[in-house]
Amino acid sequence: MPDVTITIGGRDFQVACQAGEEHFLRAACAMLNAEAEPLVQQMGRLPETRMLLMSGLMLADKAAAIEDENRQLKARLAALESRPAPQAEKVEVPVIPREVFETLAEIAARAEALADRVAERGQA
Numbered sequence: 001m002p003d004v005t006i007t008i009g010g011r012d013f014q015v016a017c018q019a020g021e022e023h024f025l026r027a028a029c030a031m032l033n034a035e036a037e038p039l040v041q042q043m044g045r046l047p048e049t050r051m052l053l054m055s056g057l058m059l060a061d062k063a064a065a066i067e068d069e070n071r072q073l074k075a076r077l078a079a080l081e082s083r084p085a086p087q088a089e090k091v092e093v094p095v096i097p098r099e100v101f102e103t104l105a106e107i108a109a110r111a112e113a114l115a116d117r118v119a120e121r122g123q124a
Helices: 021-045 050-083 098-123
Strands: 003-008 011-016
Touching: 003 021, 003 050, 021 050
Parallel strands: none
Antiparallel strands: 003 011
16 A cells, blocks of 8 residues: 655645555545645644644535535436427428429520530530
8 A cells, every 4th residue: 555645734644545546645635735725824823633624624515515516406407307308390391393393404404405505606
């Protein structure tokens, strides 16, 4: 088990952790230190146990608020998921009469014939 030196509120502590878990320990330490530093700055030198207790309580308060928000969001998600699926909206697409396609085909054929005649005149 590796020993890791962590700093909380300006004080160093030796903590043992599982191999490979050092980065998790350092991340947790950073969170605890973020709570301890303002305490030390506001109140000056505190007894170690009091500083750690206050920092832990502040961190626990934030965690409780996040858990409460998570619970509310899960309830909201469950309510949204339990709603019946909305009815599919019926969309009517106009049908183009067959005569329009035939007329467009005739116009295209005439345009191609004219293009061919213009091309023949240009080569002559």
